[in-house]
Amino acid sequence: MATATSNIRSPSIILFGKGTVSYQRTAAPFQIPQFPLNRPRFSALFASLHDGNNNDDGGNKVTKAVGLEELFEDSPYDVVSKDSPFHPRPLSSTQLPNSVSAGSRLRVAYQGVRGAYSEAAAEKAYPNCEAVPCDQFDAAFEAVEKWIVDRAVLPIENSLGGSIHRNYDLLLRHSLHIVGEVKLAVRHCLLANHGVRVEDLQRVLSHPQALAQCENTLTKLGLSREATDDTALAAKYVAFNKLKDTGAVASSSAAKIYGLNILAEDVQDDCDNVTRFLMLAREPIIPGVEKPFKTSIVFSLEEGPGVLFKALAVFALRQINLTKIESRPLRNQPLRASDDSNNGSNIHGRRESTECPKTSKGVCHFLASSRELSSGYYHVVNNLWIMNFPNILLTILHRRWSYCVERKVLSVDSQANQKAHCTALWRDADKYGFGSMTPCN
Ligand SMILES: O=C(O)C(=O)C[C@]1(C(=O)O)C=C[C@@H](O)C=C1
Numbered sequence: 001m002a003t004a005t006s007n008i009r010s011p012s013i014i015l016f017g018k019g020t021v022s023y024q025r026t027a028a029p030f031q032i033p034q035f036p037l038n039r040p041r042f043s044a045l046f047a048s049l050h051d052g053n054n055n056d057d058g059g060n061k062v063t064k065a066v067g068l069e070e071l072f073e074d075s076p077y078d079v080v081s082k083d084s085p086f087h088p089r090p091l092s093s094t095q096l097p098n099s100v101s102a103g104s105r106l107r108v109a110y111q112g113v114r115g116a117y118s119e120a121a122a123e124k125a126y127p128n129c130e131a132v133p134c135d136q137f138d139a140a141f142e143a144v145e146k147w148i149v150d151r152a153v154l155p156i157e158n159s160l161g162g163s164i165h166r167n168y169d170l171l172l173r174h175s176l177h178i179v180g181e182v183k184l185a186v187r188h189c190l191l192a193n194h195g196v197r198v199e200d201l202q203r204v205l206s207h208p209q210a211l212a213q214c215e216n217t218l219t220k221l222g223l224s225r226e227a228t229d230d231t232a233l234a235a236k237y238v239a240f241n242k243l244k245d246t247g248a249v250a251s252s253s254a255a256k257i258y259g260l261n262i263l264a265e266d267v268q269d270d271c272d273n274v275t276r277f278l279m280l281a282r283e284p285i286i287p288g289v290e291k292p293f294k295t296s297i298v299f300s301l302e303e304g305p306g307v308l309f310k311a312l313a314v315f316a317l318r319q320i321n322l323t324k325i326e327s328r329p330l331r332n333q334p335l336r337a338s339d340d341s342n343n344g345s346n347i348h349g350r351r352e353s354t355e356c357p358k359t360s361k362g363v364c365h366f367l368a369s370s371r372e373l374s375s376g377y378y379h380v381v382n383n384l385w386i387m388n389f390p391n392i393l394l395t396i397l398h399r400r401w402s403y404c405v406e407r408k409v410l411s412v413d414s415q416a417n418q419k420a421h422c423t424a425l426w427r428d429a430d431k432y433g434f435g436s437m438t439p440c441n
Contacts, residue, residue, distance in 0.1 A: 105130050107149040109140035112230030115254030117186055119232075121277040122153040125182040135229065137166055141174040144282055152280040153182065157324075159274045161212040167278070168328055177284035178296060186273045188214055191235050191260040192247040198263050205234035206249035209275075214249055217267045223247070235260055 108129040110118035122131040132149050134140040140152040157163045171178075188210055192201060203224040204211070211218065211225045218225060228234040234248035239258035247263065248254070255262050312322065 106151065107132050109134050109143040109149040109152040111135070111137050111140050111154060113232045113236055115232035115235060115251055115257040116230040117184060117251060117275060118153065118155060118230065118277065120251070120253070121155070121182055121184045121275070124184060125153045125180065125277065125279050126151060137170055141170055141176060141280070144176055144280060145174060147282075150281070151179075152176065153277050154280065155209070155275050156181075156278045157276050158186070158209055158213065159272060160268065160270055161209040163326055164209065165326075165328060168326055171278075176280040176282060178278050179281045179284065180279035182277050182279065183274050184277060186210075186213065186268065186275050187251070187266055188231070188249050188268045188273070189252050189255060189262045190217075190247050190264040190267050191238065191250055191255050192263050193238065193242055193244065194259075194261045196244055196247070196261070196263075198247075200245060201247045202245040204247045204249055205237060207231045207234070210249045213268045213270075213273055216269045217264075218249075232257070 106126050106129040108122040108126050109132045110116065110122040111134050112118045113133050116133075119131045119133070122129060129151075132143065134143055134152075137154055140149075140154055143149045144152045154167050155164045156167050188206075190198070190204070192198075198221065201221070201223055203226055204218060204221075205226050205228050206214075207230050208227045210231045211227065228237065231248070231250035232254040235250040235254040235258045237243075238246055238248045239260050248260065249267065250260075252262060252265070254260070308327075312325070
């Protein structure tokens with residue numbers, strides 16, 4: 001009874017081609033004007049993909065899905081140009097033109113195909129938005145940066161599966177700002193083609209996070225697991241390939257969209273399965289002094305005893321409530337096998353700025369600075385609920401530590417209090433070590 005999770009060649013690769021090649025292939029459909037006329041700015045990207053049916057409740061989806069299967073058979077890479085005329089095809093980072101966003105309806109990028117939880121999150125975050133699918137997280141970041149869309153909504157953590165590290169890392173490499181968050185209750189279903197029973201299933205496909213969230217159930221069922229780029233893509237793959245021994249873990253809306261049967265509902269291990277999504281924009285929210293904001297800060301520290309403890313003391317001493325901290329490897333200062341031999345002493349070596357664009361908002365420049373000793377990690381103090389978090393401090397943090405990205409309204413206090421609070425906090429920051437960091441500008 002196999003229960004291990006394996007990463008197979010992702011169906012998304014099968015469906016959407018191979019990088020730049022699929023980009024070339026997309027050129028043809030641009031000429032087919034099936035795209036709704038009221039969305040001209042996307043005609044180049046989605047000419048063959050929309051029929052204005054995005055809100056279809058799925059009543060006739062079985063026929064559509066089955067009919068499309070033939071399209072996959074002759075040449076998988078042509079699927080880009082022949083993909084469902086009913087669904088937008090995901091953007092990939094190689095397919096983003098430099099067009100400028102215009103128009104009134106907010107366009108919001110999400111990772112996945114139609115029916116992904118991220119699509120639901122995008123619609124929850126921005127009701128009445130035009131949700132734009134992207135094949136990878138990077139593509140969603142780039143779509144905002146290149147003005148293809150106005151916002152991105154991307155998962156950052158799940159109550160059962162934990163952090164989505166990829167997006168932490170991408171936040172550093174891109175220059176977008178967190179302007180809000182949305183939490184989505186994720187209720188997974190076990191889906192299969194019509195006529196397939198639970199006992200017929202040998203394996204199940206889904207996003208790794210979704211598989212992790214259903215670990216106990218899938219183990220009980222004795223199903224092997226294979227990873228896909230998103231849950232809805234798993235459903236699409238199972239449907240289009242008419243698989244009889246393979247199910248998908250995905251949403252009930254994915255079941256409708258791709259014409260699958262729901263074998264079991266609520267297969268996640270805990271009924272409180274919530275994913276937190278970040279709302280990302282090109283411009284930050286400018287914090288006012290009249291309201292406190294929820295803030296995230298990224299910083300790295302020099303190697304030394306208790307440096308992280310001291311850094312966090314800065315917040316503790318100011319009664320600032322931290323709700324999450326995430327430490328991630330610094331890509332340009334990776335751990336090396338040879339570090340084993342120096343008995344846990346400092347990691348030596350010069351960091352090179354290869355990953356981070358110089359123009360990004362401070363933090364990458366900062367992290368790429370040439371300090372010789374480093375812990376090899378950067379730290380994200382996340383969900384930092386700061387009462388009376390003042391503008392001036394935000395400015396200082398932005399200049400010296402990195403960036404403050406997440407801001408949300410909490411309550412109100414006087415400006416004088418805020419200024420005092422800020423000055424003291426910054427003094428502590430200097431005292432406890434942040435002050436020794438290399439300024440980023
Ligand atoms: O695969 C999807 O449907 C997604 O939207 C992605 C994602 C994730 O990355 O965590 C979002 C919510 C669920 O936690 C499972 C998967």
